[in-house]
Amino acid sequence: MDRATYAIESLKMLIIVGIITIIGNTVGYGIGIIEAIPGMIMIIAIGLVSLVLAREVPVNFPGIAWAILIATILALPFSPVQGPFLEYTERIDFLATATPILAYAGLSVAMQADRLKQISWKLVIITVIAMFGTFVGSALIAELILDMQGII
Amino acid sequence: MDSTETDEWDPIRTTGRWTFHLKAHLLVLGIVIASEAIGTLEYPVGPAAVIVLPMLYAVIFGMLISFRVLGAYITSLRRIAPKEVSAISTPLILISLMPLGVRYGTLVAPAFWDIIEAGPAFLLQEIGNLLTIFIGLPVALLIGLKREAIGAAVSVAREPVYGIVTERYGPDSPEGIGVLGNYLIGTFIGTIFFGILGGLAPLTGLHPLSLSMACGMGSASMMTACSASLAQVSTTVAEEQILSFAATSNLLTSFTGLWVVLFIGLPLINVLYAKLYPILGGDD
Numbered sequence: 001m002d003r004a005t006y007a008i009e010s011l012k013m014l015i016i017v018g019i020i021t022i023i024g025n026t027v028g029y030g031i032g033i034i035e036a037i038p039g040m041i042m043i044i045a046i047g048l049v050s051l052v053l054a055r056e057v058p059v060n061f062p063g064i065a066w067a068i069l070i071a072t073i074l075a076l077p078f079s080p081v082q083g084p085f086l087e088y089t090e091r092i093d094f095l096a097t098a099t100p101i102l103a104y105a106g107l108s109v110a111m112q113a114d115r116l117k118q119i120s121w122k123l124v125i126i127t128v129i130a131m132f133g134t135f136v137g138s139a140l141i142a143e144l145i146l147d148m149q150g151i152i
Numbered sequence: 153m154d155s156t157e158t159d160e161w162d163p164i165r166t167t168g169r170w171t172f173h174l175k176a177h178l179l180v181l182g183i184v185i186a187s188e189a190i191g192t193l194e195y196p197v198g199p200a201a202v203i204v205l206p207m208l209y210a211v212i213f214g215m216l217i218s219f220r221v222l223g224a225y226i227t228s229l230r231r232i233a234p235k236e237v238s239a240i241s242t243p244l245i246l247i248s249l250m251p252l253g254v255r256y257g258t259l260v261a262p263a264f265w266d267i268i269e270a271g272p273a274f275l276l277q278e279i280g281n282l283l284t285i286f287i288g289l290p291v292a293l294l295i296g297l298k299r300e301a302i303g304a305a306v307s308v309a310r311e312p313v314y315g316i317v318t319e320r321y322g323p324d325s326p327e328g329i330g331v332l333g334n335y336l337i338g339t340f341i342g343t344i345f346f347g348i349l350g351g352l353a354p355l356t357g358l359h360p361l362s363l364s365m366a367c368g369m370g371s372a373s374m375m376t377a378c379s380a381s382l383a384q385v386s387t388t389v390a391e392e393q394i395l396s397f398a399a400t401s402n403l404l405t406s407f408t409g410l411w412v413v414l415f416i417g418l419p420l421i422n423v424l425y426a427k428l429y430p431i432l433g434g435d436d
Binding site for chain 1: 162165168176179180181183188191192205206207208210215230237238241244245247248249250251252255256257261262270272273274280281284288289292295296303304309329330332338341346356366367376380396398399401403407
């Protein structure tokens with residue numbers, strides 16, 4: 001897929017995701033669709049830039065990392081656009097942005113169902129332990145360091 | 153690599169495929185409306201709670217509707233959600249991560265100075281990810297796994313970890329099967345698992361900020377489920393701070409996680425394997 005097609009198709013998909021998100025935002029969090037539109041336009045613009053950067057910049061830096069980085073820069077305390085940027089984007093509840101991702105993710109996992117058959121139940125147990133162990137290990141070290149620093 | 157990356161994005165083309173696109177996005181809209189209408193459910197467990205977020209219904213509804221689950225038995229459903237819908241949904245995950253990414257940026261930035269202050273904890277807790285090796289590997293050997301354990305127990309295998317283990321050992325090697333298992337199982341149950349774990353985590357007695365850092369382990373959806381549930385039950389720390397700490401930790405993991413696994417995790421698990429296998433590894 002060439003660069004222009006990728007950008008145009010990505011923009012179309014971002015607009016569709018944007019519409020789904022602000023509808024979910026109304027149903028779940030009671031924020032009006034019209035109120036949410038300016039913030040969603042900003043989000044779509046940043047999203048498009050991020051997706052293009054993820055494709056064009058030759059480092060292993062995924063689209064979501066670009067999106068976080070760009071939005072962070074715009075929202076920093078010393079950013080001249082912090083006030084309006086936060087005012088409009090905060091009208092989209094952050095949980096409302098997560099639900100469409102997981103809906104697509106749920107639909108897509110079927111593509112991998114065949115590969116799952118190769119996996120034994122033993123690997124399921126070890127994966128659960130790996131997830132749990134990673135969580136507990138990180139939390140314990142964070143607790144130790146934050147405590148030593150006197151932050152908590 | 154370049155050609156597979158191009159293929160990966162191909163389903164987003166709408167030309168000649170708009171009926172499949174219409175089905176995919178309308179299905180997602182329906183799932184989103186249903187999930188948000190149910191809303192967040194909370195079942196208190198002492199100072200913690202089992203939190204069931206709308207995103208968790210969404211992933212379950214999506215899996216159920218797909219062509220391999222209920223669709224495999226119900227013909228009319230297979231017409232609504234054919235294989236093409238699942239194919240379109242795969243790159244759409246990456247697209248739909250954009251609004252979440254922007255919202256995380258708006259949470260991280262106002263907490264900027266708090267995050268800088270907690271910098272050492274952010275960096276060092278990455279090493280905490282290695283604890284899983286000391287628990288996972290012995291259990292894996294006890295239940296009869298062999299070299300598969302290397303791939304399965306080394307870390308939470310998201311894309312970068314899956315990539316390096318597969319590259320080093322080959323996709324058909326036991327290590328490759330192990331990491332594939334970890335990756336796939338994480339894809340299927342990771343969000344649900346961490347959504348529940350985040351709400352119950354305060355039972356450990358650890359501080360919400362430590363727990364929020366632990367939520368970031370390289371998967372945006374797992375981190376979001378984990379930190380949103382944690383924020384729901386935490387009374388001592390503001391929701392925004394929990395979410396911003398988790399997002400920062402997750403971002404760091406996507407930078408450092410790969411290197412920690414490559415330079416520390418894999419050598420360490422290989423040394424431990426050599427020591428533990430003669431003791432714990434069963435005969436065939």
